Amino acid sequence: MDVEIIELSDDNARFVLTGVNPAIANGLRKSMLSEVPTMAIDYINIYDNTSVLFDEQIGLRMGLIPIITDLDSYVLSEDCDCNDEGCTKCQLTLTLSAEGPVMVYSGDIQSSDPNVSVADEKVPIVELKERQKLVLEAVAKLGTGRKHVKYQAGVACGYKNVPVITFQDTCDACGKCVDECPKEILRIDGDKVTVTDPLKCILCRLCVDACDIKAISLEEDDSSFIFTAESDGSYPAKELIVQSADTIIEKAKLLNEILESIE
Amino acid sequence: MDLKVIEKTDTEILVEIGGESHTLLNTLKSSLLDDPRVEVATYDIKHPTISEPILFVKTAGVDPVVAIKEASARLIEVYEEFKSVFSEKASI
Numbered sequence: 001m002d003v004e005i006i007e008l009s010d011d012n013a014r015f016v017l018t019g020v021n022p023a024i025a026n027g028l029r030k031s032m033l034s035e036v037p038t039m040a041i042d043y044i045n046i047y048d049n050t051s052v053l054f055d056e057q058i059g060l061r062m063g064l065i066p067i068i069t070d071l072d073s074y075v076l077s078e079d080c081d082c083n084d085e086g087c088t089k090c091q092l093t094l095t096l097s098a099e100g101p102v103m104v105y106s107g108d109i110q111s112s113d114p115n116v117s118v119a120d121e122k123v124p125i126v127e128l129k130e131r132q133k134l135v136l137e138a139v140a141k142l143g144t145g146r147k148h149v150k151y152q153a154g155v156a157c158g159y160k161n162v163p164v165i166t167f168q169d170t171c172d173a174c175g176k177c178v179d180e181c182p183k184e185i186l187r188i189d190g191d192k193v194t195v196t197d198p199l200k201c202i203l204c205r206l207c208v209d210a211c212d213i214k215a216i217s218l219e220e221d222d223s224s225f226i227f228t229a230e231s232d233g234s235y236p237a238k239e240l241i242v243q244s245a246d247t248i249i250e251k252a253k254l255l256n257e258i259l260e261s262i263e
Numbered sequence: 264m265d266l267k268v269i270e271k272t273d274t275e276i277l278v279e280i281g282g283e284s285h286t287l288l289n290t291l292k293s294s295l296l297d298d299p300r301v302e303v304a305t306y307d308i309k310h311p312t313i314s315e316p317i318l319f320v321k322t323a324g325v326d327p328v329v330a331i332k333e334a335s336a337r338l339i340e341v342y343e344e345f346k347s348v349f350s351e352k353a354s355i
Contacts, residue, residue, distance in 0.1 A: 001341070001344050001345060003345070003348045003349045003352045004352070005352050005353055015349070015352075017345070020341065020345075022293075023289050023290050023292070023293030023294075024290060024341055026289060026290075027286055027287075027290035028342075028345070030284075030285060030286040030289075031286055034284070146284065238353045241353075242346055242349065245343075245345050245346045245349075246342075246346065248287065248290065248338065249338075249342050249343060249346075251283065251286075251287045252287070252335040252336075252338045253335075253339060254264050255264060255266075255280070255287070255335050256332055256335050256336065256339075258264060259328055259331060259332050259335075262266065262268065262328070
């Protein structure tokens with residue numbers, strides 16, 4: 001197994017994973033999308049809302065605001081010692097109070113835990129005009145993407161197989177494929193055509209169709225994957241990927257423990 | 264996770280793995296099929312929102328529970344390897 005990082009920033013990662021079967025890669029993708037726990041606002045008490053939006057719309061907007069997740073300090077409410085009654089280990093209280101005229105952003109939400117705050121301060125909630133008020137208290141909990149989309153940590157996670165472009169000896173370097181390629185990754189090199197960056201290939205097959213003598217073959221490598229992962233801000237992209245592998249490991253360990261006990 | 268053994272013989276097992284989804288079952292199935300002693304490994308989720316996955320494993324002699332345990336251990340190994348390789352490359 002090998003990993004080659006193409007791009008890694010706080011909320012974006014692109015890497016090539018080689019030497020695994022498709023099920024392992026798919027497990028990783030699914031885990032990022034639906035199994036990694038993140039924090040999101042789960043219910044709100046509205047004390048005052050004279051804005052133009054209904055309480056329900058404010059609730060929806062609050063729920064979808066990404067919150068930085070700290071898995072060391074918080075646990076899933078169903079795993080908590082308090083039996084889902086709500087305590088400081090499984091819940092985080094946030095408050096928001098604003099009076100017009102002002103544009104209310106996610107950055108105005110005050111968190112009761114100094115280590116946990118909203119991931120993006122510029123998510124618009126509502127615009128308040130003169131004499132309009134919004135006062136509310138929100139409770140955030142951990143959850144997984146399987147339960148609700150607001151808990152989804154990875155927002156654009158996917159992979160494709162690494163393309164393998166090969167030219168037969170019959171290739172006469174006519175250049176038709178070079179003109180056709182939308183990504184411009186083919187180049188005439190003397191009397192043959194070479195691929196400059198196969199990772200940029202979008203598998204459109206225009207080069208294969210353009211070749212009159214069928215000298216190009218485009219295949220997909222079944223054991224190499226170009227992964228793209230984008231985080232919603234709850235985790236840095238790197239941590240999201242490690243966490244997704246961790247989540248499957250935990251599941252597999254739990255399965256083994258249970259099997260041990262039924263034997 | 265909530266395991267219910269529906270049927271078990273010396274070489275076959277039909278077990279419901281409650282609370283899990285394709286994420287674990289699909290990877291586990293592929294890991295089971297890597298084992299040459301496993302003849303059949305498959306799972307089914309009858310209804311995507313209301314059903315629990317049911318895993319069926321048939322082996323050529325070995326206890327199916329042992330086969331599942333070993334497959335799951337292999338899965339842990341693969342993802343641990345991924346974690347270490349990825350963390351190493353990402354920290355440079």
